[in-house]
Amino acid sequence: MPIEITLVTTTTIKDGMIMKNPNGYGSIFKLSGKRRKPFAVRITTGWDNNGKQKFEYLGYYTSRQEAMIALADYNSNPYDLSAGKITFAEIFERFSKEKFPKVSKSNVLGYTASFKKAEALHNMKFVNIKKSHLQSVIDNCERSHGTKRKIKVLFNQLYKYAMENDLIQKDYSRFVELPKNDSKSSRKPFSIDEIDKLWNNVHRLDDIDTVLIMIYTGLRPGELVEVKNTNIYLEERYFRGGFKTEAGTNRVVPIHKKIHSLFDARMDPKNEYLIVNHEGNKMSYYTYYHERWKKVMEQLEMNHKPHDCRHTFATLMDNVDANKLSIKRIMGHASKDITDKVYTHKDIEQLLIAIDKL
Known part of the structure; x- marks a missing residue:
């Protein structure tokens, strides 16, 4: 009819x-x-x-x-009437095409992981999603507070994108609430005795050198496997590497005298990367953690996560009263005092002075 x-x-x-x-x-x-x-x-x-x-x-x-x-x-x-037909997943796809080329690999992985955890929203029309739907994703997530915070950041970014493109008229993401963070940081620095134990076994057991390299450079675990041999300048005692933030990407990191020989022994002209797998190819962080890191910790009867190395570096540098600006530059922390990423010879000398205090 x-x-x-x-x-x-x-x-x-x-x-x-x-x-x-x-x-x-x-x-x-x-x-x-x-x-x-x-x-x-x-x-x-x-x-x-x-x-x-x-x-x-x-x-x-x-x-x-x-x-x-x-x-x-x-x-x-x-506003665009077709917006009423666009799903959460389609908004994410549009957002990704515009955002991902401008951010670090780490941010891309974070946004992608958060999107997967919001699977319940994927096929919903974006204009039909309310605060209760967004909140439900957070409340039903059984991961850490940090993971929930990243999901909320994704919501904020998607709604910002949708508002900028006249696809919606109200931002419900700003009403989403995170639970109280009751979890204490599990990061703990290596003790002096543990660092000595690493040095005492560095030539006896495989891959202990990678632990010491991170402790004396402040590299993030994922940054370690990205270091290329062509970016290492042994004679000048520094290398370029890093990602995640604008200040951290492709930064200059000084090489401490104690680990100079460790870099030298690792560098192989046949390999593109400093840390490689058994075939001489680039190693993923997942492989490094499960096949290398865990093995070292078991052999030395230690209980640490790879990020503890970066925490150890920051602690050691603070204990010797190293130059604060140098510490930020080495670790890739943003600072209002850092106006550009051009390092002069004098800048590198200052970084070496700071690192050699360890």
């Missing part, structure tokens, strides 16, 4: 006078039958080659007054 459509109004009331709506303003129709929302608002979106109007439905409403308000709101602030 065909649906009957009755034109309800093409006029508005202003200052007590009935006025005809301008062309292209939109129309309100009442649909036939018993419907919960019988009043439809239709917008003209263009014309075809024959001069016939093209329409898009703005929405369906319970009363004529509600429909008129919606039509007036749309004309005061027009």
Whole structure:
């Protein structure tokens, strides 16, 4: 049975006078039958080659007054009507194409991991997602507080993108609440005795040198496996590496005298990277952690995570009162005192002075 459509109004009331709506303003129709929302608002979106109007439905409403308000709101602030069909996953795809080329590999991995944890939202139309849906993803996540925080950051970024592109009119992500962070940091620095134990066994057991390299450079675990031999300058005692932040990407890291020989022994002209797998190819962080790091910890009966090396470096540098700005530069921390990433010979000398205090 065909649906009957009755034109309800093409006029508005202003200052007590009935006025005809301008062309292209939109129309309100009442649909036939018993419907919960019988009043439809239709917008003209263009014309075809024959001069016939093209329409898009703005929405369906319970009363004529509600429909008129919606039509007036749309004309005061027009937006892309196709937005009503775009899903959460499609917004993420658009956001990714624009955002990912501008951020670090670490950020890309973080956004992608957070997106996967919001699977319940993937097929939902973005305009239909409310605060309760977003909050449910956070509340049902059984991971750490840090993971939940990253999910919220993704929500903030997606809503920012959608608002900037007129795809939505309200940012529900700002209402999402994170639970109280009751977890204490599990990071603990290596003790002096443990560092001595590493040195005492560095030539006896494989891969202990990688632990010492991280302790004396402050490298993040994922940064270690990214260091290329072509970026290592043994004679000048520094290398370039790092990622995650703008200040941390491709930064200059001085090589302490104690680990100079460890770098020298690792560098192989046949390999592109300093740390490689058994085939001489680049090693993933996952492989390094599970096949190398865990083995060293078991052999030496230690209980540490790779990031503890970076924490150890920061602690050691602070204990010897090293130059604060140098510490930030070495570790890749952003600072208002660091205006550019151009390192002069004098800059590198200052970094070496700082590192040699260890």
